[in-house]
Amino acid sequence: MKTVNIDDVYVRLQVRHPYMSDKQKAIAQKVRDAEHVVEQIKRHVDDVFDVEVVREYKGTCSHCGSRWTEDDPNYNGGCCHEDQDQYELSIKQGVTQ
């Protein structure tokens, strides 16, 4: 039988996501804001063992931008025509995993 106990405790802090139409610029601003918060915590907060900026990544289809849902790095289950066509071409060429 599995027993679940608290293994660790930490604070998860997220900075506000700036409103910008350019997502890459918004992410860059969010990184700068997060780095600023890290500096301020290190400077002003006692009893902090570690604080760092953590980046989370997600895979998307290079053709249509859909979230990557498959384990296969070359085929996203046919999320779009391009994904499906590329997969079928790889089968014809014998380039499957």
Ligand SMILES: [Zn+2]
């Ligand atoms: Zn796609």
